Amino acid sequence: MNTSKHLSISFVFLAAASLLLGGCGDKKETPKKGPAPKSAPPASAPPASAPSGGTTAMPKISDADMKTAKEYFGTYCSTCHGKEGMGDGPAGKALNPKPRNFHDAEWRKKATWERVHTVIKKGGAAAGLSPLMAPAPMYQDNPGVINALTKICLDFAK
Template sequence: MSRTLALCFVFVGLTTACGGDKGSDANAAAVAEAEKVWQERCVTCHGADGSGNGPGAAALEVKPRSFKDPTWQSSVDNERIKKVIVEGGASVGLNAAMAPNPDLKDKPAVQEELAKKVRKLAQ
């Protein structure tokens, strides 16, 4: 192995070990923000376990979706889930009581983490 190549490996190793991987920090921030959004906004209607039985659900004429439903899970893709999260239920022909979250429009990583959360609730 040439000396230059060896030095490149050492540099990459040191950069990574010393916090050079900013992608991990960004992902951790997106995961944390998604969890905060879930707890503060979603749990109210969908419930902590995603069954659609949150404390606000009782007051709704149309009950919130249960994310535990395997038929629904297989019928929808992540892009639709993210669209509903950002633009609200009415944007895809669902109930307008599913409020939009326009502050998440420019946060694709947070949207992705919320979609992952919705998927994990079915497991």
């Protein structure tokens, strides 16, 4: 085989190997640059000035969303937080840290709509709390139910 043919074949194999191996790295796609999309807050999101420790500036919650939220709390949340929000649910007894007691006076002084809403929507880890507190996944696209769950938690100690 002549030298130029041998070099051509070697070059083709080297190029093919480079292309194949180049796709095996842990490369992350870089986001395309451009203006950031503007997003409007959800229509049922609480106002930014919602007071801490209170529930006076909450968004309007429909009866249907409240009914769904009460059913959800009774089925899922109460297993850890208890039916009355005391943190004494049957599954909560085995957890460490213990589930939130929504009647705790110290917690009530610091509880804000935004924080409780975040914990319910995104889970405990999103607010620096226990990752054992899972988000409410089936209602991510229904902010009315998330708002109603937030109200339920904040209303326990009234």
